[in-house]
Amino acid sequence: MSPKKKHFGELIREKRTEKKLTLRKFADRVGLSPTYVSQIEQGNFAPPPADRIRKMAEVLEADADELIAAAGRMAEEVAGLIEKRPIEMASFLRHAKGLTPQQIEQLTKMAEDMSKKPKKD
């Protein structure tokens, strides 16, 4: 249905070669072994935890969210954001689950406005 969704490994391999980075160099800068990175790029190993992915994004000068999303690791990335109001956030997410990206963005703007002027003026 969709245009052949590529997995996390393919994605970083692509970004890495674009940056003309060798696997060893890349692994070294991220702080991982070449073996591990190789296996991840091939899709044999699962993507690393979200914080490692952020480091990867930094080295590759890529968008961290895109990589984290491709890795299916967004939940752990946002864990810290919901822990202050977990119940209300859970309720929100259940209702917002089926919305389109545009609708979610609209809600994001509203949230932004709300935090600018906490009282209703």
Add this chain to the structure above:
Amino acid sequence: MSPKKKHFGELIREKRTEKKLTLRKFADRVGLSPTYVSQIEQGNFAPPPADRIRKMAEVLEADADELIAAAGRMAEEVAGLIEKRPIEMASFLRHAKGLTPQQIEQLTKMAEDMSKKPKKD
């Protein structure tokens, strides 16, 4: 600062004794060993995964979200809700992070309305 926040273990022990359930009976119905439950209630073991907690809530006829929140396990509970639009949801959560419960509830209502009539009428 706050009124002596009680941890997950204390909470289920409270609910369990309210329901006049013995530790063994409770553990049995949830499908866990008494040892394990005992340690959790004392706070020696970490709370179990979110799905176990939901089972506990069911047995105790308690609110699952409250227990999951107390366990600090809400992230894994909502993981499935964000995986469809992870990037947009992450962006939302970053902006909504500091809001009050009332404000979040307001946004939840808006989300609810949006899913009722997806087109703007």
Add this chain to the structure above:
DNA sequence: TGTGGTGTGTAGTAAACACTGGACAGATGC
């Protein structure tokens, strides 16, 4: 022809997670 640089396959590992079993001590009832 060999030296250096590329990625890869196999095997293993340390630590964390999610538990369990069995022995036990203290109170309760007969």
Add this chain to the structure above:
DNA sequence: GCATCTGTCCAGTGTTTACTACACACCACA
């Protein structure tokens, strides 16, 4: 006195996670 029910302590275990080391094969090019 003893059986039974309560929760607890200690030690151990299987599984998963997040990796690593080493040996290897391939290619370039001097």
